[in-house]
Amino acid sequence: SEPLNFKQEIxxxxxxxxxxxxxxxxxxxxxxxxxLEWRYLTIEVYPQDLEAAVAGMRAMNFRGGNxxxxxxxxxxxxxxxxSEAVSVMGAVNCIIRDGDELVGDNTDGKxxxxxxxxxxxxxxxxxxMFGAGxxxxxxxxxxxxxxxTKITIVNRSVERGEALAKLINDKTDCAAxxxxxxxxxxxxxxxDIVINSTSIGLYPDVDAKVAVDxxxxxxxxxVADVIPNxxxxxxxxxxxxIGCTTLDGLGMLVNQGVIGFKLWTGVDPDTSVMRKAxxxxxxx
Ligand code: NDP
Numbered sequence: 702s703e704p705l706n707f708k709q710e711i712x713x714x715x716x717x718x719x720x721x722x723x724x725x726x727x728x729x730x731x732x733x734x735x736x737l738e739w740r741y742l743t744i745e746v747y748p749q750d751l752e753a754a755v756a757g758m759r760a761m762n763f764r765g766g767n768x769x770x771x772x773x774x775x776x777x778x779x780x781x782x783x784s785e786a787v788s789v790m791g792a793v794n795c796i797i798r799d800g801d802e803l804v805g806d807n808t809d810g811k812x813x814x815x816x817x818x819x820x821x822x823x824x825x826x827x828x829x830m831f832g833a834g835x836x837x838x839x840x841x842x843x844x845x846x847x848x849x850t851k852i853t854i855v856n857r858s859v860e861r862g863e864a865l866a867k868l869i870n871d872k873t874d875c876a877a878x879x880x881x882x883x884x885x886x887x888x889x890x891x892x893d894i895v896i897n898s899t900s901i902g903l904y905p906d907v908d909a910k911v912a913v914d915x916x917x918x919x920x921x922x923x924v925a926d927v928i929p930n931x932x933x934x935x936x937x938x939x940x941x942x943i944g945c946t947t948l949d950g951l952g953m954l955v956n957q958g959v960i961g962f963k964l965w966t967g968v969d970p971d972t973s974v975m976r977k978a979x980x981x982x983x984x985x
Contacts, residue, residue, distance in 0.1 A: 710739040715746040716769035723982045727958050730978035731970040755779040765797045765965040780805045789872045790842045797964045810843030812957030816948045824848035829892050832899035833861040836927050845875035852877045855886050888917040896925045902934035911936045920944035929954040930983045
């Protein structure tokens with residue numbers, strides 16, 4: 702018979718504020734589905750306590766964890782190594798234990814690329830990306846690594862937009878251009894993929910509109926949104942009407958969770974179980 706085991710393997714998310722982060726529901730649904738004696742804890746970590754919290758992760762043999770606001774950049778100094786993507790974009794959202802080492806990775810952009818590959822091959826494609834924040838940085842770097850050849854960054858603030866375009870031009874083989882966002886943006890003909898990576902449309906501001914000239918969207922385009930809640934944003938609904946292929950933010954959120962789950966446990970989780978758990982949370 703099997704030896705008794707009262708110990709769970711521990712994973713976590715550190716954040717502040719963190720109470721509304723829904724990742725636990727998605728990850729623990731998959732732990733249960735795959736009969737893994739693992740837990741995912743949602744832990745409030747104040748900024749001044751991050752170093753101690755990471756030391757605690759080591760001391761208590763946590764198997765891995767996620768970072769959310771405001772820890773994604775600060776955590777890097779407390780880790781042993783980071784992935785190539787992290788060394789370019791400078792933000793970690795996922796820690797993986799490798800032996801005695803804590804390794805930083807970023808699954809946000811990788812999750813998006815997974816979603817994208819389910820509908821098109823990114824190689825040689827041209828992207829228009831609204832936004833230049835944390836999500837946009839991760840998505841721009843990973844789509845560039847995946848073979849996208851042109852990214853136009855459309856952003857309200859010039860400083861952040863220019864910084865992201867420079868990062869892509871300096872650190873990847875993809876060509877990036879910054880355009881200041883002023884009125885309804887006209888998507889240039891020949892664009893393959895249009896992405897909203899701003900927080901426009903996030904609950905509770907569900908009627909907010911991304912300033913884009915809808916008459917410039919065509920059915921050949923893939924239109925993606927990062928907003929997981931609600932998944933059917935104004936942009937997703939309008940793009941569907943035009944006949945574009947759409948990718949919602951819930952898919953991206955699930956895929957980044959799938960990548961983290963696999964890195965921690967070695968098990969390929971059932972994606973539909975994870976998506977269902979989040980849909981239940983968001984009542985999508
Ligand atoms: P940041 O705060 O780092 O960046 C926000 C971006 O949105 C900036 O480019 C900002 O422009 C822009 N923005 C916000 N409001 C407006 C507005 N009213 N008009 C024009 N631009 C605006 O946020 P993150 O990048 O971390 O997150 C962005 C969104 O992505 C969030 O809603 C988050 O929930 C979602 N997300 C989804 C993930 C998923 O897996 N689905 C993963 C990660 C994030 P400016 O520079 O001018 O301020």
